[in-house]
Each structure stands twice: as C-alpha cells, then as structure tokens.
Amino acid sequence: MQTRPAKRERNQRGRGDRLRSEVIDAAMRILDQNLLNELSLRMVAREVGVAATSVNTHFPDAKTMVTEVGRECWRQLGEAMADSTARLVHPTAFEELTAKMRAYVQYAMERPSRYQLLFAPEYASSESSPNAPGLLQPAYRSVIAPIEHLAAEGRTIPAKDAISTTLLILSVAHGRIASAHLAPWRAGNSAAGVTAFVVETLSQLFGADKKRARRPYLQAKRI
Structure with missing residues (x-):
C-alpha cells in the first residue's frame, strides 16, 4: 500500500x-x-x-518546470565532469579528458531519464532563444580545455580544430549512450561497457603514437 x-x-x-x-x-x-x-x-x-x-x-505549467529541471541537470553534469579530475595528481591533458568523459558517461548511464531530458524536444524548444546559453555549454567547456592543451602540445587532433574535435567526442559519446539506453539488456550496453567504448575511442583518436599535428591549430571560440 x-x-x-x-x-x-x-x-x-x-x-x-x-x-x-x-x-x-x-x-x-x-x-x-x-x-x-x-x-x-x-x-x-x-x-x-x-x-x-x-x-x-x-x-x-509543466513546460516551465521541465525547463528549470533541464537547466539543473546540465549544471549537475557539468559539475560532475569538472570534479572528476579532483583526485588526479598532475594529470596530463589526455588523462583529464578521459576522466571528464568517464564522468559524462557515468551521469548518463546512472540517470538515463535526466540525461534524455537534456536532448528532449520539450526542453530544447524552451531553450531556443538567442539569449539562452548553449545547451551543451557545461559539457562543452569541460571537454574543450584539455583538447586545447593537447593541440597546443603538438598532438594530432582528429578534426580541423578544437571546436570540431570537442563536438566529435561529445557526439560519439552521445550516440553510444543513446544506443545503450534503447537496448540496455544487450551485451556491452552496461555502464561499464559504454565507458570502455568511449575510453577506447579516445585512445584511438589521441593515440600516444600519433605524430605531431600537421594542421595549424585554430584557437577555439567559446560558446
């Protein structure tokens, strides 16, 4: 009862x-x-x-409430990513990036409904005003900083600049998370499986054996 x-x-x-x-x-x-x-x-x-x-x-109305809940969920996600490096001692840029993406996946897999809200039309449409902050801003800022450091060190980045590389990584992670949410019972779709996929992808994209970047590094524009 x-x-x-x-x-x-x-x-x-x-x-x-x-x-x-x-x-x-x-x-x-x-x-x-x-x-x-x-x-x-x-x-x-x-x-x-x-x-x-x-x-x-x-x-x-419910839409107004959902908008505020969505903003709080974005804040939580950004905070979790920022806090993920607190226990690392003098991390490299790649270790920082990996820790932050682990936190991104962990939030999404442990709180699927909150994560799905972040990309739901009900929420996104309410944040379409030009004066509203970018929806991806908390996660974007947390990821782009280590990518800028990697590029500045001469490491090869997989896209034309830090902005494109950041969006590529977030898109790969989001796509893998979404497929896991659709079929959570399938092998590899657990939180550990999705995390392993994202970490392995980062290793492939920023492998230690990569040669120094041949592309000129373009300073990222903040959003």
Missing part, C-alpha cells in the same frame, strides 16, 4: 525559494523512476507534499 508523503512544514515568510528548489529536486527524483512524458505538476506536488496551486506559484 502506497503511503502519502509526510505533511510538509509551511515555508516561513520570504522562503518561497525553498519550495522552488524542493519542486526541482522532487521532479528529478520522479524522473529517476518514470518517463519524461509522465512528469506533471500534480505528481510533483504530491511528491513534495503540497497542493498543486503552491507549485503553480513558481511554475505556471
């Missing part, structure tokens, strides 16, 4: 931001157990333990 959430204490005056944060956290917990199209304001309100009208104060 399903139990009702414990009754939530009422916010003190001026603490409405607390409810907003709780709504986003609750929506992500629901996503971890359900599909994106099953997420609703009413479901989130039940999870938080408040009336749906209280949620409407901060999010007038």
Whole structure:
C-alpha cells in the first residue's frame, strides 16, 4: 500500500525559494523512476507534499518546470565532469579528458531519464532563444580545455580544430549512450561497457603514437 508523503512544514515568510528548489529536486527524483512524458505538476506536488496551486506559484505549467529541471541537470553534469579530475595528481591533458568523459558517461548511464531530458524536444524548444546559453555549454567547456592543451602540445587532433574535435567526442559519446539506453539488456550496453567504448575511442583518436599535428591549430571560440 502506497503511503502519502509526510505533511510538509509551511515555508516561513520570504522562503518561497525553498519550495522552488524542493519542486526541482522532487521532479528529478520522479524522473529517476518514470518517463519524461509522465512528469506533471500534480505528481510533483504530491511528491513534495503540497497542493498543486503552491507549485503553480513558481511554475505556471509543466513546460516551465521541465525547463528549470533541464537547466539543473546540465549544471549537475557539468559539475560532475569538472570534479572528476579532483583526485588526479598532475594529470596530463589526455588523462583529464578521459576522466571528464568517464564522468559524462557515468551521469548518463546512472540517470538515463535526466540525461534524455537534456536532448528532449520539450526542453530544447524552451531553450531556443538567442539569449539562452548553449545547451551543451557545461559539457562543452569541460571537454574543450584539455583538447586545447593537447593541440597546443603538438598532438594530432582528429578534426580541423578544437571546436570540431570537442563536438566529435561529445557526439560519439552521445550516440553510444543513446544506443545503450534503447537496448540496455544487450551485451556491452552496461555502464561499464559504454565507458570502455568511449575510453577506447579516445585512445584511438589521441593515440600516444600519433605524430605531431600537421594542421595549424585554430584557437577555439567559446560558446
């Protein structure tokens, strides 16, 4: 028998931001157990333990809420990638890149619904404004820095510049993750299998036996 959430204490005056944060956290917990199209304001309100009208104060509709959840998921992913090198002692640029892509895959495989939200039309369409930050910005910035270092060291990069190389790596990882999410029961589609594929791909693209870059290095334009 399903139990009702414990009754939530009422916010003190001026603490409405607390409810907003709780709504986003609750929506992500629901996503971890359900599909994106099953997420609703009413479901989130039940999870938080408040009336749906209280949620409407901060999010007038589900699309607005999903947009905020998506932004928080991108922030989480970027933070996980940035933190992935904290325990490395004087890592090389390649070791840094590998650690960050491991973190990318880990987030995607452990939180598939959150990851899928990042590329869902429901979220992407809400971020189409020219004034909105690039959707890939947190992951992009985390990957392009070590690639710039590799190129500056004279290592061969697999595309014409650091921007194209960054997008290539993220696209390969995203494609492999997406195929694993579609058929998680198949051999090699576990988190460990997908991680091994991405790490092996990086080794092939930036092998130690590669000769010095013949292409002129183009400074990446930040997004």
